[in-house]
Amino acid sequence: MNTALPPLRALQAFEAFGRLGSVNSAARALGVTPGAISQQLKLLESHVGLPLFVKDGRRAMLTPAARSYHDLISQGFERLLLAQDYIVSHRLNDELTISGLPTLLQKWLNPILHRFRAAAGEIPIRIVATHQESDPRTLEQSFRLTYGKAAQPYAHSRVLFTDHCFPVCSPEYLERHPEARDPAALARLPLIDIDWGLAYSAVPRWGNWFAAEGVSPGPVRPVAVHSLSGLALEAAAAGQGAVLAQASFVASDLQSGRLLRLSHRRLQMPDPYVICWGPMTLGRMPARKFLDWMMLETKALRGENVKAS
Structure with a gap:
């Protein structure tokens, strides 16, 4: 047989x-x-x-x-x-799945997501926060929000915006260290750093910012180093030190006064944030609405003229 x-x-x-x-x-x-x-x-x-x-x-x-x-x-x-x-x-299924880098979802997307709901109605949304990139072959019904070269393997992608960073601290920290607005003095105060890993060595760090300010403090020895930007921001909000924060991540904290900007000097991130999707994703109306909304929401961040419709 x-x-x-x-x-x-x-x-x-x-x-x-x-x-x-x-x-x-x-x-x-x-x-x-x-x-x-x-x-x-x-x-x-x-x-x-x-x-x-x-x-x-x-x-x-x-x-x-x-x-x-x-x-x-x-x-x-x-x-x-x-x-x-x-x-x-x-x-x-009308459910919309959005996977993305944890801090990007937590500190940037989540605070503005209510505007999408107001524009598109009650579309069920599943948020998946992970550093693990999706398998491009299975990204059929969802979006992936990621950074830089990580977007290259995906079938479809569009640039959202290129971020920039500047130093921030809590009101309590600034009260204890009023000299923190002086870059030369800030170099001697408690600092919090963010380690993106070897694959992102071009991302600005404290040494880059001090160099842009014309300060040469020698090796920067932060009191804490975090692998997640969100954790570093929470540590700064708790008064543990100043942190070099991305503008998109601290917008709501600056607005609420939870964090304060220490300098007008800013450094641009080397690569943009990108939205990616699979071949079948835009076959559903909720997905098309979300992509349209995202591109409109980030139009000003890309430096494009925004016209009222």
């Missing part, structure tokens, strides 16, 4: 024949000719090396072994139908 799987078309013809009871009915169900069904049934019988059919007058019937074989195959086709139903419902 051949242990390799039979051709799928032969199995499909066999499943339809056993379920419907005749060659003609199976042919109508599959949209082929009765001759094509008969050919596939003979192919399957030859492949398995066992008789699958017996004649009852002019009518062909399944042998006892074939009936058991058909029951098992039917279970497989039922699972395939369930899988198809799942993927169709997934495609038609």
Whole structure:
């Protein structure tokens, strides 16, 4: 007996024949000719090396072994139908999934997301905060918000904005260290640093900012180094030190007075933030609405003229 799987078309013809009871009915169900069904049934019988059919007058019937074989195959086709139903419902699902870098979602997207809801209605949104980039082959029903070269593998992407950074601290910190507005003095005060990792060595650090201010403090020794910008900002808000913060991440904290800007000097990030999506993402209206809103929301950040509509 051949242990390799039979051709799928032969199995499909066999499943339809056993379920419907005749060659003609199976042919109508599959949209082929009765001759094509008969050919596939003979192919399957030859492949398995066992008789699958017996004649009852002019009518062909399944042998006892074939009936058991058909029951098992039917279970497989039922699972395939369930899988198809799942993927169709997934495609038609109005839920919008947005994956992105944790601090970008927490400190930039989340505070403005209510504006999208106001413009687009109550669209269910799933937010997935992770540094792990999505597999471009599976980004079919969602968006990915990422940074710089990480966007290159994705099928579709558009630049959102290029950020810049400047030093901030808490009101309590500035009260304890009023000299912090002087760059030369700030270099001697408690500082918090953000380590993006070796892959992002061009991202501005404290040494770059002091150099831009014409200050040479020597090696900067921060009191704490965080791998997440969000954690560094929370540490600064708690008064633990000043931090070189991205403008998009501190906008709401500056507005509320939770953090204060220490200098007008700013350094631009070397790469932009990018929104990415898969080949099928824009096939759904909620996704198209979200992309349109994102591009309009970030138009001013890209330095484009914003016209009232």
